[in-house]
Amino acid sequence: MRGMPNDAVESPDAELREELSSMEARVRKMRDNRNSMREQGKAMAKKRNAVQDQYKEHREKLGLMKAELDAIHAERNLHRAKRDAINAQLRDLFSQVKGRRGEHGEKKSATAEYSQLLSQINNLEEQFQTTSSSTKKEKETMERIKRMKRRADELEPEVAKFEMVAVDLSNLDEAIATLKAESDEAHNLFVEALKRADEKWAEYKEALDHRDFLKSEGDRHHNESVEFHEKANVIHAKIEELMVNVNKARDQLNMARRERESWITDHNKAVKAEMKTGAESDEVADMLVESLLSEGELLFGGVGRDDNANKSKRGSSSTKKKNMRRMGPIRRR
Numbered sequence: 001m002r003g004m005p006n007d008a009v010e011s012p013d014a015e016l017r018e019e020l021s022s023m024e025a026r027v028r029k030m031r032d033n034r035n036s037m038r039e040q041g042k043a044m045a046k047k048r049n050a051v052q053d054q055y056k057e058h059r060e061k062l063g064l065m066k067a068e069l070d071a072i073h074a075e076r077n078l079h080r081a082k083r084d085a086i087n088a089q090l091r092d093l094f095s096q097v098k099g100r101r102g103e104h105g106e107k108k109s110a111t112a113e114y115s116q117l118l119s120q121i122n123n124l125e126e127q128f129q130t131t132s133s134s135t136k137k138e139k140e141t142m143e144r145i146k147r148m149k150r151r152a153d154e155l156e157p158e159v160a161k162f163e164m165v166a167v168d169l170s171n172l173d174e175a176i177a178t179l180k181a182e183s184d185e186a187h188n189l190f191v192e193a194l195k196r197a198d199e200k201w202a203e204y205k206e207a208l209d210h211r212d213f214l215k216s217e218g219d220r221h222h223n224e225s226v227e228f229h230e231k232a233n234v235i236h237a238k239i240e241e242l243m244v245n246v247n248k249a250r251d252q253l254n255m256a257r258r259e260r261e262s263w264i265t266d267h268n269k270a271v272k273a274e275m276k277t278g279a280e281s282d283e284v285a286d287m288l289v290e291s292l293l294s295e296g297e298l299l300f301g302g303v304g305r306d307d308n309a310n311k312s313k314r315g316s317s318s319t320k321k322k323n324m325r326r327m328g329p330i331r332r333r
Helices: 006-098 110-130 135-162 172-274 282-295 305-309 313-327
Strands: none
Touching: 006 172, 110 135
16 A cells, blocks of 8 residues: 555554454354253253153053062962961861860850851751650750751851851861861962062062163253253353454454545545646646636746736737647636
8 A cells, every 4th residue: 555554554453353363263162162062962862862761661561560560469468368267267166176265255256156056956956866755855955956046047147258168067177177278278379479479579679670770861861961051051151241352353343444444545535636737637727717717817837927027028929829728728617
């Protein structure tokens, strides 16, 4: 640029340009870090979703396993209840065989009383059929049998309610043997169901542990995803803060550039105006025309009015014509 050294243009904002370049490099690096954090957060969210899908599927399997385990528990409890009921029935029969009453003078159980009544009824009926006796005695025996049967009928519903195994109570030894066999079978079934329940529980417990593992993995991936996104948000906020200074620096540089361009334009106009000749200058031409119209004469190159007066008329006329030829045609306005 004419009349303007390069250092005078570049040096005023060189420091600002360097600072702007440094800030822009920081912004690019921060954006890369932010984008990396967001991508890692998305990757963790994708893993979380995959684990959660496995978790949902595994929970359905757990539901089926729990239902199967509950069924085994119900079966186990049923065998245990049957065994306990048969054992209670056996205790009643043992009490009857030994002729024992309940503690503290309590009455015999319904089962014991019922079996005793059946045995007495059978004995009285057999005695009535095989033994001859007086009419009065026979009548008393019949009345006694009727009372016992009425009492047995009253006890029968209660006995049937608690009796797990139907046995012939008239033969207590055989009834006890039958009940013991039934009790042993119920106990064995209870033990077998207990073993199956334990095995199923071990399998179910392992599945529960895997469920907890999937739950913790899903939570871990979720927390990591949230953490990455939070870090990305923090970096993004810092980018926005830094961009305020970047934009300010850019505005300052743009303003300085426009000022220099304006100054250069004005300077070039001034230089160009100074370098114009009289023939190229519209202002000079206008001034000469105005002088000719007002005074009838033109002044060139420092020649004054007094110099023209000393010349002869002939020389003056010749000079006037020569000068008019040098000016060229003058356009009147």
